[in-house]
Amino acid sequence: MVRVILFEDNRNFREALELFFEDSDKVYLTKSFEDATKAVTQIKEYQPDVVLMDIEMPGISGLDAMKLIKAECPNTKVMIQTQFEDDHRLFVALCRGAWGYALKSDSLERIETAILDVHHGGGYFSPAIAGKVARFFQEKELKADPDFCNLTARELEVLKYLVNGKRYQEIANAMFISYEGVHSHVKKVYEKLHVNSKSEAIIKAIDAKLTK
Numbered sequence: 001m002v003r004v005i006l007f008e009d010n011r012n013f014r015e016a017l018e019l020f021f022e023d024s025d026k027v028y029l030t031k032s033f034e035d036a037t038k039a040v041t042q043i044k045e046y047q048p049d050v051v052l053m054d055i056e057m058p059g060i061s062g063l064d065a066m067k068l069i070k071a072e073c074p075n076t077k078v079m080i081q082t083q084f085e086d087d088h089r090l091f092v093a094l095c096r097g098a099w100g101y102a103l104k105s106d107s108l109e110r111i112e113t114a115i116l117d118v119h120h121g122g123g124y125f126s127p128a129i130a131g132k133v134a135r136f137f138q139e140k141e142l143k144a145d146p147d148f149c150n151l152t153a154r155e156l157e158v159l160k161y162l163v164n165g166k167r168y169q170e171i172a173n174a175m176f177i178s179y180e181g182v183h184s185h186v187k188k189v190y191e192k193l194h195v196n197s198k199s200e201a202i203i204k205a206i207d208a209k210l211t212k
Helices: 011-022 039-046 062-072 087-095 108-119 127-134 139-144 153-163 168-175 179-193 198-210
Strands: 002-007 027-033 050-053 077-082 100-103
Touching (some): 002 011, 002 039, 002 108, 011 027, 027 108, 050 062, 062 077, 077 108, 087 100, 153 168
Parallel strands (some): 002 027, 002 050, 050 077
């Protein structure tokens, strides 16, 4: 089972997640907290596979907590879960290493799937969020950037699917290749772009546009 800790100040939503994951045979909610002021210490203590992080909380925001987590626990996979869809928060979260960005309006079943995707390295974005990111990701701009010139057409295709929030199996189905084939392409993309996660690859794509 995937071990998760939750940082969420909304009591009703926190309890709803706790009740939902009690019956899950895939995700184990190890601990939940109403603020992230001691997030680094708590992550080191509970060693979660995935962290679910709200943005607006008392004491310290989820985005500020992510900055500390990235510095102290760089291998921790953090997924933002919030009600906010604005571009600023989204891209700050990506810059600070978020592996996914889910909305609280998503179903609990979708959130569970998102956690599993993040745990397996695929990342996750709610459909509304994926659309925002995709607008910054145009193939012609990537091809014009030297950092992306050594990506093959298939690797670019896989990367575009990832940015649009597709899961590994969905990509495999769309490209008529195996799940393992997708994983192999993603690994090569990361190696060529000198990144370690989906969010870092997206940031490179975003930078390619913003610097033009």
